[in-house]
Amino acid sequence: MYTANDSVLLNFSTNTDGKPSLYVTNSYGSTLIQPTLTNNVLKYKIPKSFSSKKGILHWKLLDNKASLEGSIKIKSLEQVKNIETYIGPPSINAGKTDYSMIVVIPTDSLDNPIRKDEEVIIKHQFLNKKYLDVIKTDNLIAYKNIYSKDKDGRLLISSECKNTASKEFTVFVKPSIPKPFNIYSERTHNYADGNQITTLKTSIIKDSYNNIVSDGTYVTFYITDKNNNKLQTTGTTINGIATAKIINPDHEDSWNIKAYIDGITESNLITLKFEQVVKNIPYTITNNNRTITVGPIKSFMNQFIPDGLEVQLEIKKDNDIINIIEKTSFNGYVTFNLKEDIYKDDIYNLTIKTAGLSKNIKDLKLW
Structure with missing residues (x-):
């Protein structure tokens, strides 16, 4: 047995002047070696590129008169020069069931894996505790599964073999699957003015081990109104709390709200009720019945409704809808002009719709 980088010389006795080639091969490649002939001895010097590699080196003398072949075993150097270390995945979930694997390949100065059953020390640190494990190489490598703990944080890992150490690696232990959570609402008032904002918030969302979920966790708030229409708004967590906003309805309504972290967990159900603020729809008709002015539209304190309330004018002739005009309020009024x-001059039926209310104007003659 040779040690890597030893000088390997194969000698063969001969009684002829022939110089047959020597074929050598290992897991890295193959080549032909030409001998030197001295005093009836053929000398074949194995190139360093072959003798420096750990493993089995096969040789065969290419001579038609004599068939000789064999193998040479080459072992690695005793001293470890480098440690190749691989770790993955780079992030795992808390809870003692998920793990990251460290794979260590100690090599000598010629990049040969060291011998079997060599001790490798695996060290890791998490929060304020340090851990040490001793494993052994087998089939060129040593490996270990490092499991997460109950808490989230950074897991620092390194390895060492024969006083040669690897660099430090980091595995992120993230919070586990979130538990069900609660939601709350914040609003200036409970009037359906189509103007103020309702804020929806979650409680601090945590996993089963009391870890706060990662910032940026996506939460969707699903809203069902009294007519079974579906609305939604979304938010992402900061310090475990997700916040989303939605504008109040412009008519009396009741919302059932529930939040989800899609495919993972859900919140409790809350109900919000909104009171009607627009009680009636005043209007005036001028300019040969061609100008319909809707207003003043007033809110819950008898003030003008905030700008932007949608008002719709539906125009019918002979029970057929011929047009629908939509406008938004400004200073409590909306004006429709029928050109x-x-x-054309004729009789029409009009319907004004806003804030969930409607008012019919029948048999209006335009001229």
Whole structure:
């Protein structure tokens, strides 16, 4: 047995002047070696590129008169020069069931893996505790599964073999699957003015081990109104709390709200009720019945409704809808002008719709 980087010389006695080639091969490649002939001895010097590699080196003398072949075992150097270390995955979940694997390949100065059953020390540190494990190489490598703890944080890992150490590696232990959580609402008032904002918030979302979920966890708030229409708004967590906003409805309504972290967990159900603020729809008709002014539209303190309330004018003739005009309020009023080139002199039925209310104007004659 040779040690890597030893000088390997194969000698063969001969009684002829022939110089057959020597074929050598290992796991890295193959080559032909030409001998030197001295005093009836053929000398074949194995190249360093072959003799420096750990493993089995096979040789065969290419001579038609004599068939000789064999193998040489080459072992690695005793001293460890480098440690190749691989770790993955780079992030795991808390809870003692998920793990990251460290794979260590100690090599000598010629990049040969060291011998079997060599001790490798695996060290890791988490929070304020340090851990040490001793494992042994087998089939060129040593490996160990490092399991997460109950808490989240950074797991620092390194390895050592024969006083040669690897660099430090980091594995992030993230919070586990979130537990069910609660949601709350914040609003200036409970009036359906179509203007103020309702804020929806979660409680601090944690996993089963009391770890706060990672910032940026996506939470969707699903809203079902009294007519079974679906709305939604979303937010992402900061310090475990997700916040989302949605504008109040413009008419009396009741919302059932529930939040989800999709495919993982859900919140409790809350119900929000909104009171009607627009009680009636005042209007005036002028300009040969071609100008319909809706207003003043007033809110819960008898003030003008905030700008932007949607008002719709539906125009019918002979029970057929011929047009729907939509506008938004400004200073409590909306004005609709029915142009002569579009609406000829005739009798029409109009319906004004806003804030969940409607008012019919029947048999309105335009001229």
